[in-house]
Structures are given as structure tokens and as C-alpha cells.
Amino acid sequence: MRKISSDIIRDSVKRLCLKANIELRKDVLDAIKALKKKESSLKVKRALDMIIQNAEIAKKKRLPICQDTGMVVVYLAIGQKLVIEGDIVKAVSKGVKEAYIEGYFRKSIVNDPFLRKNTNTNLPPLIYTSIIPGNRLNIRVGIKGFGCENASFTKMFRPTDPIKKIEDFILENINNIKSRACPPMYIGIGIGGTLTKAVSMSKEAIFRKVGTYSKIRHIRTLEKSLFKKINDLKIGPMGLKSKNSAVFGVSVLTYPTHIAGLPVAVNVSCHATRDAGEIL
């Protein structure tokens, strides 16, 4: 058995919160740069350029990419041969709290959905754990802003519904969101499992590197088809019409499901798709 102190987790979470909020993922930034090159509308080009400059300014001045520094979601994949000494939840919370002070990030969390008093620490975070083989700890920190979180959606389909019906549902909803979720977007989709499994897959789907596709043939076809059809909706940054700047990626994860069901969850992520990870 390998032992690590929860202090190491605290420091890692802090480091990852700072990194994710300040440095835009390289694959995301590269994708936006590629869109700018391809774009024919000068107005859209200028808007994309502001987004690219934004990433550069944030990194240089150590400013958050977006003022909505989000709700922190921490994924801990814990090796079954690893023993963590100390309180994991306290360690993660402390890491988040310290990062939000040191980084001058906005504290956006309220204590209760109705009383709505700001906790002033950005606590609590959400913590999801899973067990993996080995003796390492895989930490991933996601920063979830709510401009696009509010645009996410889900539906329980009939098991007999064709894939086209799911596509139409997704297109209809994204067409209603228009530009409020800050396009170009990254669309994460979870299909199968239960309601919660579909939602959590839709979240994890956007961790996948932009420009890669599912290994499952019919899912890859769905990803490519949705990518084209969503861009055909002509949604662009600043409410501008663009032929290819609605999304820079569509990532679908699937899981076995029940004979009676077909859960679908769609996680809309803005161009400031922020996460960072490391292995301890």
C-alpha cells in the first residue's frame, strides 16, 4: 500500500484551480485559432480574435479567463492500493478556498438555493470519487460557469426512439440557447445509464481532447453529424451569424442502459471550457 497525506491533495487542488481559471486549455485555444482562420465574416473574426487575445491577457496578467470563476467540481479517481491520510473533503475544500483568495477569483457560491447568502469562499465544491486499479490518485478540477450551465438540458427518451429524434431534440434546444452560452461551444453528451449517469457522462465528455472522436462507430457518426448540424444553425459569438463558429467540438459518451429507457443529457460548455488535471 502507498500512503499520501491529504495535504498533497490540498496543494494539488489549489494548483489546479489556479491553472484552470487562468490558462485556457491548449486544445481549446488551438481550436478557436483554427476557427478564426477559417472564418469568412470579418465581424466574427474580430470577435474570435478578442477571445484569443483574452486567453493571452489572462495568462500574462494572471487574471481569470472569465469573471465567472464558477462552481468547482473535483474528480478524484483513487487507486485501490492507495491510502490517504487525513480528511480528503477538508483538504479539497481548503485547496479551493486558498486558490480563490490567492487568484483573486470571484466567489459565486450561495449557501442555499432559496436563502442565497454568498459563502464568500466559493465553498463548497462538488467532489466525485471513483476507484481505479493501482496506487495513484488522478485529480481533475473542472470550473463550471453558469452562463452555459443554465443552457444544459436533459430528456428521458423511449427505448424505441430513433437516433434522429435525439438529434432533433439537441438541435432544437441549442437553437433556443443561441449565443447566450458564449459560442464557440464544446458540447458534451451522455447517453445511456440512468439519469445521473447520463448527466455525469455529459460532464466528463468535454475532458476529451478537442478534435478526437469516439471509438464506437455509430457514436462517431452521431458526433460528426451533430457537429455539422449545430454549426449549420449559424450561431456565433456576440450573437453574430457564422457558418462554423457555433461549436468546436461534440463529444459523446455512452453506457449500457435499461430495456425501458434511453436517458440523454447535454452539457453545454462555453469557449472558456476550463479544467486541469494531474496524477499524484
Next chain:
Amino acid sequence: MKSLNLPLNKEAIKRLRPGEEILLNGSLLTARDAAHKRLCDAIKLCKKLPIDLKDETIYYAGPTPQRKGQVIGSCGPTTSSRMDPFVGPLVRNGVLGMVGKGERSKEVNSLIKKYGVVYFVTVGGAGAYLSEKIVSSSIVAYKDLGTEAIRRIVVKDFPAIVSIK
């Protein structure tokens, strides 16, 4: 690109064209969900407002805290549609302009036309870039709301597009 001075006046609004790119120069107020609710609750109860809204332009934003020596932290627009239910009382109290991101409801579209006011969009998710266009900032009301307090900000060449007028 055309520069537009703030505070606005109705004549200047008349000259704007939807889809036109402009650079805003001058003074705005920041306010988002909680501040809008308080202002509208006060209007409903006929209470005196902590600030005069006449001719003001409201920027839907809640910035990150600034470091020492900085004017403001990251300060991009938040989703405007959440403020849709509050537009009526505010324009009736003198607000002439709004700056945010995303589309507005049918009701807000009609209010904008009826009162001759204007809605601008700026680039969402670019808070670091836009913070460089803000030259001064101070809290003028509802300090207890923290990031959601109402701030007086002055902008220089702040990029926007005329969305609805």
C-alpha cells in the same frame, strides 16, 4: 469603428443601426440579478432609489476582485435574459441602454422599441480582455452584495455590437 459616448441620449440612439459595431466611451453602471431585484422591489414600493437611473446604461456584469494597483478584475458580460423581467421598471425610471450577452425576450424587444432605448452585446467569456477597457470603477450602491453590488465604471473603447434598438 464608430465611437459612442456615454451617457446616451435618445438622438444618439436613433442614429444607431442594429448589427453595427461600436466602441463605447464613458460611464456605465454594473448591475446583475440581485441588484436588479432590489432596484425593482424598491420601485414597486415607491422607495427612493440609491442611485439616479436617468440616462444610464447598465452593464450586466459581476467582476472578479481586483488585485492591488488594478482598476478591476475580469469583467465580462453575464447572460442578459435573466434580467428580462426587470427591464420594464428600469426603462420607465430612465435607463437608456443595456449591455450584456445573448438574445432577449419578445417582451424586452417590444419595450426597447416602445421606449426608444438600446441593447448592446459584447463578447462573452472575455473578461480579462474587457477589463483592459475599463479605466475606473467604484461601488455606488448595495455594497453588501459583493460582486453583485452596483458599480460606476468608466470605459474606453469598449467593443460592442448594437443588438436591438
